[in-house]
Amino acid sequence: MSQVAEPNQQRASEDAAGAGGGSGLRLRALTKEFATFTAVRSLDLEVPSGSFFALLGPSGCGKTTTLRMIAGLESPTSGTIELAGRDITHAKPYQRPVNTVFQSYALFPHLDIAENVAFGLRRRRQKDVDEQVRQMLDLVELSSQSRKKPAQLSGGQQQRVALARALINKPEVLLLDEPLGALDLKLRRAMQIELKRIQTEVGLTFIHVTHDQEEAMTMADTVAVMNGGVIEQMGAPAELYENPRSTFVANFLGQSNLIAGSVVSRSADITTVDMHGIAVSVPANRTHTDSDRGWVGIRPEKVLIGEVGEQLDAPGNTIPGGVVSDVSFVGVSTAYLVRMPWGQELQVFSQNTGRVRIFAVGDAVELSWRPEYAFLLDHAQDASAGAAL
Amino acid sequence: MTRKRGKTGYLLVIPGALYLLAFFALPFYSLIATSLYDPSGSDFRGYEMTYAFGNFVDAITDYWQPLLRSLAYGGVATVLCLVLGYVLAYAIAFKAGRWKILMLVLVIAPFFTSFLVRTLSWKLLLADDGFIVNTLQFLQILGDDGRLLATPVAVIAGLTYNFLPFMVLPLFASLDRVDYRLIEASGDLYANPITTFFKVTWPLSLPGVVSGTLLTFIPAVGDYINAELLGNTNTRMIGNVIQSLFTDANDYPAAAALSVILMTMILALVLVYVRRAGTEELL
Numbered sequence: 149m150s151q152v153a154e155p156n157q158q159r160a161s162e163d164a165a166g167a168g169g170g171s172g173l174r175l176r177a178l179t180k181e182f183a184t185f186t187a188v189r190s191l192d193l194e195v196p197s198g199s200f201f202a203l204l205g206p207s208g209c210g211k212t213t214t215l216r217m218i219a220g221l222e223s224p225t226s227g228t229i230e231l232a233g234r235d236i237t238h239a240k241p242y243q244r245p246v247n248t249v250f251q252s253y254a255l256f257p258h259l260d261i262a263e264n265v266a267f268g269l270r271r272r273r274q275k276d277v278d279e280q281v282r283q284m285l286d287l288v289e290l291s292s293q294s295r296k297k298p299a300q301l302s303g304g305q306q307q308r309v310a311l312a313r314a315l316i317n318k319p320e321v322l323l324l325d326e327p328l329g330a331l332d333l334k335l336r337r338a339m340q341i342e343l344k345r346i347q348t349e350v351g352l353t354f355i356h357v358t359h360d361q362e363e364a365m366t367m368a369d370t371v372a373v374m375n376g377g378v379i380e381q382m383g384a385p386a387e388l389y390e391n392p393r394s395t396f397v398a399n400f401l402g403q404s405n406l407i408a409g410s411v412v413s414r415s416a417d418i419t420t421v422d423m424h425g426i427a428v429s430v431p432a433n434r435t436h437t438d439s440d441r442g443w444v445g446i447r448p449e450k451v452l453i454g455e456v457g458e459q460l461d462a463p464g465n466t467i468p469g470g471v472v473s474d475v476s477f478v479g480v481s482t483a484y485l486v487r488m489p490w491g492q493e494l495q496v497f498s499q500n501t502g503r504v505r506i507f508a509v510g511d512a513v514e515l516s517w518r519p520e521y522a523f524l525l526d527h528a529q530d531a532s533a534g535a536a537l
Numbered sequence: 538m539t540r541k542r543g544k545t546g547y548l549l550v551i552p553g554a555l556y557l558l559a560f561f562a563l564p565f566y567s568l569i570a571t572s573l574y575d576p577s578g579s580d581f582r583g584y585e586m587t588y589a590f591g592n593f594v595d596a597i598t599d600y601w602q603p604l605l606r607s608l609a610y611g612g613v614a615t616v617l618c619l620v621l622g623y624v625l626a627y628a629i630a631f632k633a634g635r636w637k638i639l640m641l642v643l644v645i646a647p648f649f650t651s652f653l654v655r656t657l658s659w660k661l662l663l664a665d666d667g668f669i670v671n672t673l674q675f676l677q678i679l680g681d682d683g684r685l686l687a688t689p690v691a692v693i694a695g696l697t698y699n700f701l702p703f704m705v706l707p708l709f710a711s712l713d714r715v716d717y718r719l720i721e722a723s724g725d726l727y728a729n730p731i732t733t734f735f736k737v738t739w740p741l742s743l744p745g746v747v748s749g750t751l752l753t754f755i756p757a758v759g760d761y762i763n764a765e766l767l768g769n770t771n772t773r774m775i776g777n778v779i780q781s782l783f784t785d786a787n788d789y790p791a792a793a794a795l796s797v798i799l800m801t802m803i804l805a806l807v808l809v810y811v812r813r814a815g816t817e818e819l820l
Contacts, residue, residue, distance in 0.1 A: 221721050241724040254722035258740045267736075271727040313726070 172197040172353060173218065173321050178227035180213050187213040189377035190227065195321070195355060195370075197232075200347050202356045202368030206400070206534070210377040211357045215323050218355065219248045231320055242271070247314035248323040251330070253306050255298035261285070261309055262294040268317040284316040287346065304335045311343070315350065324356040328363065340367055361401045365389065373397050375534065389447075393436045395525050398445050400534035405451065405494045406443040406525065419524055424490040428465040434523040441527035448495035450521040453484060455505070456512050464519040470494070472511045482506055486513060572793035580787050592794040600778050600795060607775040608802070610689070611758035614696035615704075618753045619746065621697070622704035626745070627738075629705075630712035644705050656695055656766050663691050663767065687769035695763035703752040711745025712738070747814045755803055775799055 175193040179186070188210040195201045203211040216222040218229060220241035228237045236244050247268065255264050262281050269277045285291045288308040298306055307327060314322055324343075328336045344367050347354045358364050364371045365385035372382040373396070381388055381397045389401050398404035409423035419435040421428050423444050430444065454460045456468065473493060474485035484496040484507065494515065498504055507513060571584070572592055578584035597604070629640045647655060662669055663685040670686075673679040685691050715738060723733040739746075761776030768774075775795065782792035 219725055221725070240729070241721070242727045242729050246725075248722070248725045250718060250722060252716075252718055254716065254718040256719060256722075256737060267723070267728075268726040271732060317726070 172199070172232070173355070174230040175214075175218075176228045176230070178214070178217060178229065179225045180210070180217060180222060181225045186377055188217070188224075191377075191379065193372065193379065193382075195353060197320075197353055198351050200344065200354045200356065200367060200369045202358060202364035202371045203374055204358055204361060204364040204371050204400075205374035206359055209374040211359075211374045212325060214374075215248070215325055215355065215357050218321065219246055219323055220244050221248075245317075245320040246323060247317050247319040248325060249307075249310045249314050249327045251326045253298075253310040253327075253330075255306060255309055255313070257298055260295050260297055261290060261301070264298065264309055265313045265316055267313060272317075280316060284312045287315075287349075288312045303331055304339065307331060307339060308342075311346070315346070315352070318350075319352065321353045321355060324354060326358055327356075328358075328360075336363070343367060365401070373400060375400070390521075391434050391523055392445065393525070394533070395443060395445075395529040395531055396534035398523070398525060398534075399532065403448055403495060403535075404445045405448060406445050406531045407492065407494070408441070408527065408531075409444045409524075410441050411437075411439075411524075418519070421524060423467075424488070426465075426467055428467075428522065429519040430522045430524040431520055434520075437524055437526040439527055443525040443527060443529070443531055445523045445525055446517050446521060448483070449481070449497040449499075450517050451494065451496045452516045453486065453496045453498055453507065453513050454516065456514055458514065460514070460516040464517070465522065466514060466516045468514045470513045470515050472507045472509050472513055475507065475509055477506070486515060488515075568793050568796060571789050572797050574790045574793075576788070576790045578790070580789075584789065589790065592790050593798060596791055596794040596798060599791075600775065603773050603775045603778045604795075604798070604802070606772070607758045607799075608806075610693055610696060610764075610772075610774060611754050611760075614693050614700065614757045615750050615754040617693070617697045618701050618704040619750060622701055622708050622749060623742075623746075626705050626708035626712050629709055630715070631717070641709065644702050644709075647702065652699065653762060656699065656762050659691070659695050659698065660686065660766055663694070686767065687772070689768070689772050691767040692764050692772045692774070695767045696757045696760060699760075699763065700753040700757050703756070704749040707748040707752060708742065708745040711742040715741045743814060747811060750810075751807060755807070758803060759799060 173193075173195040175191055178188055178191040178193075180188040191210075191214060193214075203214060205211045213222060217224050220236070220239060220243075224237060228235055230236070231245065236246075256267065259267070262278075262285070265284055266277050266281045269280060274280070281294070282291065285294055288311060290305060290308055290312070293301060293305060298309065301309065307330075310327065327343075328339050331339060340363055343354075343356075356364070356368060365388075368385065370382065371385050371388055373380045373388065375396050381393050388397060392398040392401065392404070395404075395406060398406065407423050409421040409428070412420045412422050412427065414420075414435075415432070417432050419430045419432055421430060421442065421444055428444060435442075452460045453470075460466070467488065469489040470486040472484055473487045476483045479500070481497045481499050484498065485493045486496055487493050496515065498506075500506075570586065573586060573588050573590065574584040574592075575587040575589055576592055576595070625644070629637055629644075633640050661667065664670065665684050665686060670679060670684060673685075674681060674683060679685075685694075719737055719741070720733055723737045724730070728736060758774075759776050761774055761780050764772050764774040764777050779792050779795050779799070782788045782795065786792075
């Protein structure tokens, strides 16, 4: 699925450049209230033109409602939506330069693949529809299927038809509502790479809604983590992962060890925290609480595990007194649960480089991590927020 | 996977097959045979099989007017049912929300009363001093001596009323199955609501349209109760003619020939219609 005729690529990206031009999408204080609950709460968001933006969150967090408001399928209770400098808050769906790839694909069962893809162009009475459809089907590699009906195609093929049908209109913004949700894992991974490639080629703004954190991180330039109708944190995937600002983000994006501690001192660069009698330090720019108590956070793969007294390559925070309570051998790594003296079990992922010892249940160990990997979160937040989702 | 096909399947077919043989195949054979009997025979003297194909020519020459009238009344009633029924079915499928079941029950409710009684009550509704005629006269839509009863309007109105549920139910079944997300997708792809209706909703409801129109048109063309109770001698439909030939005139060969002609005509029309609608898989 990676070979695409050269002229198509060029043409598509030139057209996209012509269509873009505006200053992207801007949501201001966007709110949607349903009879019994508030789905989206005063959302402010700016998506620059040409970016691949992911809205990530558990089901019911308001991400799909946000998407539907941008598409015009839902009208906001208050707030505004601006696209390329134009207020489209109350524009009808068919008046917006926005197209959606629906979760269910929503392909028209009575039309063949070519007519499905041509649908948007025909509604706008464009010329050389057939030629454009041919090129678009080439791009998604479905030229040979153009006369088939949607029901005759596999899930992955239907997904690509849905994408082609939206993409061919060269919208200012392409909305993707969990478009890979119905595919099996292997096809999902392939389509993620494929989608990213197409987005880079055509240069359109993609807004991708998903609850799959791995999908969001692999594909998007910018990820906004949504929870309870608000955006918890927004940024580049690596930034979100390495420096989460809330327990929800820390748990929902990957896994985190969150250990209760009280702040001993704060300096310009470093916050020192007393963690069950052990002093650990956290960089000031990774300290996200003003209170005296907090959660010290550390990702399991950042934690080193060693024998008692062993000199680990992680000067700074060493936590003695651990006992291995569970070992699972994953292949590329070994996942440990280590029970600490204060009773909490911490997760540790150890790369199987071949040079490290693999511990057994019951072994006494010491844990250690570099201070620059730790983060400090507000103690008022629920340490398990986002973990089970 | 090969499954042995036992005799059970054939055994299960037997009761239905016997029933159809006794009450459909044999009477049908008898009808066709009767249509070819010597027309000069009678109940008393008996009939002779003379392969009198002239019966058909005579039937058409004598009764082409009620034949055409039946097709016309049935056609107009079907179109009216389609228009009224589509709007109703659309509303029930997409707009009724939690009232959906109640509205469907209301559509079916008339079946709890006899067809005859319902048609008789239309006679009262359309009566010369009834409120409908009075209102129309007051509004100057009908002249002072204008009437509804015993007019083609009354017959067609009766047919439309009586067969409307047969149109609404298949239309509802089709429309209810239309995925609302397709309608949203159409709007997302620059189709305004009117275009969406003609490009998405209507084509997806075609199976319902075809079965609804067939279920309405076929019985409406052959109906005689409405013309009998609501019409006059100038609104006689082919059903009335066949009935009086069988029961009053005892002219069995002519009545049978007319029945066969009606059946053939409807069959031919339906075949052409289904072909054109592109829904052969329904047959």
